[in-house]
Amino acid sequence: MTRYRADLALLAVAAVWGSSYLATKEVVHADGALAFLTLRFGLAVGVLTVLLRRRIARIRRDELIAGSLFGAILTAICGCETYGVTMTSASNAGLIMALTVVITPLLGGPGGVAPLFYAPAAIVVLGCIALTQSGGFALPGAGDVLIVVAAVLRAVHVTVLSRTSTAHRLDPAAVTLVQLATVTVLTAMPAGALGQFSAVPQMSGRDWALTGYLALACTVFAFGIQTWAAPSSTPARMSLLLGTEPLWAAAIGVGLAGDPVTALGALGAVLIVTGTNWGRAVSRGAGSQPCIGTSRRRRRRSRWCSRRSRRA
Numbered sequence: 068m069t070r071y072r073a074d075l076a077l078l079a080v081a082a083v084w085g086s087s088y089l090a091t092k093e094v095v096h097a098d099g100a101l102a103f104l105t106l107r108f109g110l111a112v113g114v115l116t117v118l119l120r121r122r123i124a125r126i127r128r129d130e131l132i133a134g135s136l137f138g139a140i141l142t143a144i145c146g147c148e149t150y151g152v153t154m155t156s157a158s159n160a161g162l163i164m165a166l167t168v169v170i171t172p173l174l175g176g177p178g179g180v181a182p183l184f185y186a187p188a189a190i191v192v193l194g195c196i197a198l199t200q201s202g203g204f205a206l207p208g209a210g211d212v213l214i215v216v217a218a219v220l221r222a223v224h225v226t227v228l229s230r231t232s233t234a235h236r237l238d239p240a241a242v243t244l245v246q247l248a249t250v251t252v253l254t255a256m257p258a259g260a261l262g263q264f265s266a267v268p269q270m271s272g273r274d275w276a277l278t279g280y281l282a283l284a285c286t287v288f289a290f291g292i293q294t295w296a297a298p299s300s301t302p303a304r305m306s307l308l309l310g311t312e313p314l315w316a317a318a319i320g321v322g323l324a325g326d327p328v329t330a331l332g333a334l335g336a337v338l339i340v341t342g343t344n345w346g347r348a349v350s351r352g353a354g355s356q357p358c359i360g361t362s363r364r365r366r367r368r369s370r371w372c373s374r375r376s377r378r379a
Contacts, residue, residue: 073296077308080289085315087285088157089324094277097153102263103278104145104254108247110282115244115291126241133231134242138249140224141290145250147217154210158326158336161316163195163211165339166218167225167309169346174226180349187345194338197331225305232297239294246294247286313339 095103116123152160169188172180195215199207207215231237258264270278297305317336320326 069299073299074304074308076292077296077300077305078311080292081309081312082315083284083289084309085161085312086319087281088152088160088316089319090277090281090285091149091152092157092324094274094281095149095153096266097150099263099266100149100153101146101254101258101261102267104142104149105251105258105264106267106278107282107286108145108251108254110279111286112244112248112251114283114287115240115247119240119244122238122241123244126238126245129235130237130241131245133235133237134245135249136231137224137228137242138246139253140220140227141246142250142253144217144220144224146254147213147220151210151213151217155208155214156320156326157324158317158320159198159211159332160214161320162198162313162336162339163214164218164221164316165191165313165343166195166215167221168343170219170222171225171305172346174222184346184349187342187349190338190342190345194335194340194342196335197338198335200331200335225309228294229297229301229305232294237294239297240291243287243291243294246290313343 091103148160148164169184169191172184173188199211232239232242293305293309300308321328
């Protein structure tokens with residue numbers, strides 16, 4: 068039941084993150100991206116501080132270290148994502164982020180995935196190429212390249228988060244607070260140096276509402292749930308569930324923002340979705356393969372495989 072609840076929670080995170088691309092595109096301009104991130108994460112930290120005020124004094128050293136590490140990686144992810152979204156469509160950004168699904172299992176090394184996994188991975192990559200060339204064959208735009216970098220960093224973040232949380236008994240709420248505070252600090256310094264906060268007084272009520280949504284739903288809720296679910300999941304499983312994010316992003320981008328759909332772009336979207344689903348099936352199949360041993364060693368191996376299958 069814990070695994071089932073974790074899966075549902077991660078799926079909700081994917082839906083919320085899918086909506087974040089359009090929300091970000093509506094409120095952010097490239098010359099104020101870092102200031103926006105400071106406001107978004109600063110609001111999130113303020114809310115979490117109120118909610119966790121009685122637990123802040125009990126944050127341990129290992130939670131500070133882990134949260135700071137996660138926050139540094141997250142700063143790079145959000146920086147690339149935010150600047151990238153301002154230069155490409157919301158649906159493109161969400162679909163390209165599907166690369167996270169095929170990159171995360173590969174971070175465990177070639178022996179960590181079934182050989183068949185490389186086929187759906189190749190399909191996803193081809194889909195991303197078709198998507199970025201939907202307006203005519205040319206070099207990918209700067210926004211598309213930044214989203215690709217963000218996808219790679221997201222895979223690193225998921226892997227580090229899962230392995231660290233499994234190896235240490237960490238308080239998810241405390242780690243999330245430290246993580247978001249780290250992003251706030253790391254974005255505030257360059258934003259201040261570049262004078263980006265001068266645009267804050269000109270923000271409209273709609274801008275503040277979208278920023279609040281991104282802070283509460285896409286930040287406090289999403290990263291808190293991700294940290295909470297990590298001990299009950301695996302890097303590949305988390306990435307596969309979060310990998311439904313492109314479906315939400317594409318549906319919202321096309322349905323609400325009217326993002327253009329070309330034949331090549333539609334083909335790219337189909338390839339990405341097909342490759343992602345196939346990759347899920349291959350990963351699940353690889354995780355459920357029986358293990359074979361002999362005599363006493365076989366029984367020990369069987370018990371080990373049983374525990375491994377429950378974790379997969």
